[in-house]
Structures are given as structure tokens and as C-alpha cells.
Amino acid sequence: MAWTELKDLESATEKCRRYYDAQYSKSSSYWGEQPNLLVPLISSYLRPDSRILVVGCGEGRDAIFLARLDFEVVATEISSFGLKRAKEIVSEENGSLVLLMLDAHEPHDHLGQFDAVLMMNVIQHLSPDLIPDRIGHFKSLVKPGGIFSAQLFTVEDPHFLSAANSAGGFSRRLTIEHPERKYRIRFFEKGELRSYFNGWEMIHYHEGLIWDKPHGVQSDFHQHGMARMIARRRLGI
Ligand SMILES: C[S@@+](CC[C@H](N)C(=O)[O-])C[C@H]1O[C@@H](n2cnc3c(N)ncnc32)[C@H](O)[C@@H]1O
Numbered sequence: 001m002a003w004t005e006l007k008d009l010e011s012a013t014e015k016c017r018r019y020y021d022a023q024y025s026k027s028s029s030y031w032g033e034q035p036n037l038l039v040p041l042i043s044s045y046l047r048p049d050s051r052i053l054v055v056g057c058g059e060g061r062d063a064i065f066l067a068r069l070d071f072e073v074v075a076t077e078i079s080s081f082g083l084k085r086a087k088e089i090v091s092e093e094n095g096s097l098v099l100l101m102l103d104a105h106e107p108h109d110h111l112g113q114f115d116a117v118l119m120m121n122v123i124q125h126l127s128p129d130l131i132p133d134r135i136g137h138f139k140s141l142v143k144p145g146g147i148f149s150a151q152l153f154t155v156e157d158p159h160f161l162s163a164a165n166s167a168g169g170f171s172r173r174l175t176i177e178h179p180e181r182k183y184r185i186r187f188f189e190k191g192e193l194r195s196y197f198n199g200w201e202m203i204h205y206h207e208g209l210i211w212d213k214p215h216g217v218q219s220d221f222h223q224h225g226m227a228r229m230i231a232r233r234r235l236g237i
Pocket of ligand 1: 077082
């Protein structure tokens with residue numbers, strides 16, 4: 001990778017880390033304590049001795065939920081404040097939760113293979129040019145028969161549509177800088193997430209507008225364009 005590309009990647013990831021560090025250092029939880037709606041469903045497909053990787057775990061709501069169900073969970077983040085909050089919540093508990101400071105652009109294969117890999121609301125923050133490579137990397141960490149789940153923003157999202165409108169109509173650029181938070185977001189086109197998982201069994205796939213509860217600086221219920229997927233790696237691929 002050329003030096004300029006590496007510098008851009010670092011500064012874009014740094015902007016994201018800075019935003020979330022500031023949010024996660026506040027006294028109340030940014031995302032709330034309930035797991036992502038897909039996570040209880042994912043847990044119902046896993047054997048009790050399953051190992052799970054949660055990438056970009058935020059303050060740990062999904063990882064903590066799964067560790068409390070006695071799964072062996074490894075959760076990664078770039079925000080030390082997110083990891084600190086998760087550590088505080090589980091400090092008195094006996095479950096198996098390993099929290100690691102690790103950038104999703106870095107190799108994760110030293111962590112071994114997993115029965116499930118979760119990337120909830122994190123792929124959109126990765127370097128757009130590297131997204132295919134990173135999805136390929138995390139897919140390779142799923143054991144045959146195991147699960148990959150992701151949730152991410154799509155071009156139906158009101159933020160994307162207003163950015164496209166202010167650019168004078170439909171924008172072919174799928175990556176925008178958040179107007180206030182200054183971090184980069186890559187929106188996915190219709191069917192794009194699914195296209196990375198040809199040959200996998202789709203247990204759940206939904207794209208459309210969803211209502212999100214108030215969180216962080218957003219004090220009202222609001223809508224997002226989302227793709228949500230639970231896919232199973234078939235035996236033999
Ligand atoms: C929208 S939040 C979602 C947090 C969590 N997955 C959840 O749903 O509660 C995105 C998270 O991804 C993390 N993140 C962004 N870029 C990352 C990267 N390159 N590697 C690991 N985590 C990253 C951010 O720090 C932030 O906590």
C-alpha cells in the first residue's frame with residue numbers, strides 16, 4: 001500500500017475513533033444495554049460450546065449478551081473507552097469474554113476460527129477500497145457450518161439521500177463524510193451485502209427502512225436504510 005493511502009486510512013479511522021471515544025467516555029451508554037435485535041436469533045443457531053468474534057463491539061452490548069449465555073466471546077474495538085465500559089460492566093461476572101484493542105483493517109487470523117463472526121454497524125466505517133478484502137478476511141475466520149452476521153447502512157438511508165440531494169441529484173459516490181461527526185460512511189447498494197455471500201445459506205436477509213430507537217445525540221426515534229444478514233457457511237465451502 002502506498003504511503004499516502006495508508007495515511008488516509010489512518011486519519012479516517014482516527015476521526016471515527018475520536019468521535020466514539022468522546023461518546024463512550026460520557027456517563028450514559030451510547031447504544032443502550034439491549035443487544036442488536038439479530039443477536040438473540042443468532043444465539044439460537046449456535047451450539048453451547050461456540051466461539052464468537054464480535055468486530056467493532058462498541059461498548060460491548062452484543063458481546064456481553066453472548067458471554068452471559070456462556071459462549072466463548074472475543075470482542076474487538078478501536079475505541080479504548082468502549083472497551084473500558086464493557087470491562088466495567090463484566091468485571092464481576094464469570095463468563096468468558098476477551099476484549100481486545102484491534103483495528104478491523106488488521107489481520108485477525110491469529111485469533112483462530114469461530115462458530116460465528118458478527119460485524120454489526122462497523123463495515124460502513126472501513127476503508128471503502130478495502131471492504132471486499134476485509135469481508136473476505138472475516139469470512140475466512142468462520143468455521144464450515146458457522147455463521148457470519150452483519151448489519152450496515154444502505155443507499156435508502158435518509159443521510160445518504162440528503163447528501164445525494166445536496167450534491168444535485170443521485171450521487172454515484174457511495175461514501176460520504178458525516179456532516180457533524182466528520183467520519184466517513186460507506187453506504188451499500190441494494191443486494192450488495194448478499195453478493196459477498198454467494199454459495200452461503202441465507203438464514204435471514206432484509207433490506208429496507210427500519211426505525212431506530214433514540215441513542216447518543218439522536219434524541220428521537222429515527223429511520224435508517226439497513227441491510228441485515230445472518231448467513232451460514234455451507235459445509236464443504
Ligand atoms: C456504529 S458503532 C457500533 C458499535 C456496536 N457494534 C454496536 O452495534 O453497538 C461502530 C463501532 O465500530 C468501531 N470501529 C470503527 N472503525 C473500526 C475499525 N477499523 N476496527 C474496529 N472497530 C471499528 C467504532 O469505534 C464503533 O464503536
